[in-house]
Amino acid sequence: MVFTKESLILEHQQILQKVKRIAFEIYEQNFEEKKLVLAGIHENGYFLAQQLEQELKNISPLEIQLIEVRLHKTEPLEHEIQITPLPESLKDTAVVLVDDVLNTGKTLAYTLRVFLEKDCKKLEIATLINRHHPLYPIAATYTGYSLATTLREHIRVVQENGEWGAYLI
Template sequence: MVFTQENRILDHHQILQKIKRMAFEIYEHNFEEKQLVLAGIHENGYFLAQRLAQELRAISPLEVTLLEVRLHKTEPLTHDIAISPVLPSLTNTAVVLVDDVLNTGKTLAYTLRAFLDKDCKKLEIATLVNRHHTRYPISATYTGYSLATTLREHIRVVLAEEEWNAYLL
């Protein structure tokens, strides 16, 4: 895969702006909550959840808990979903699942099963880029960047230490 200036759709500064705006939206929809759980899907989703947690702590009194969700993305039914740290309960807690790209919705749909039996107060989805090719009944509550693409095109989000970019390939 070739990452170039021509196929970059978001740079470091733009990604930070999107995260900040998403944090404000999340707070606006959850301002009555005392606690909020951000559950980031390994690896980029968790990194984004960390940044969202930072922003939320800076702008709100919410007690933000961060979880990392690990699942086998190509064979989700044959492997367990791991959530760490393990919380004693999510009953009556608002939860936001976080991932970098919403493509078909498969990853998020399978991740939902780990939270459906936890009696969450509400379960929302935040994604940096939404491609609008969902095949599963999943929609993002919070989206950083919405982009209509062809089925042959792909989005690659790079969240390395010094380089944060999103590319259309």
């Protein structure tokens, strides 16, 4: 797939700025917590969660636990959701589920069950780009960039050689 400068909607520096702002918002809403779990959805959501972890460690005393969530995005009920490392309990723990693009909310909706079963204290959602096509009752608590698109358009967030880019295709 070829990405062109014309389809670029967020360049590397802009994405880093969005991540930094989201980190500040997360800290503002969770400053009383001792521990915060960032659960990044494989693949780009996990990369973004890693960036958020770095930013949060720079600005807050919070203990951050980073976990990766893997699920089959087209057939989520047919495959088990994998969490690495799997926490024994999330009781009394705030969790922020991180993904790159919020489109219909399907991926996030199927992922919620795993965290609800672990009895987390609070469950929030952070997304770099919100496309506003909800088919599931999912809303992002933290959004880097809101972009109304048509159903035929797609957003692709790519990381190549340590550089981020978000493209409208």
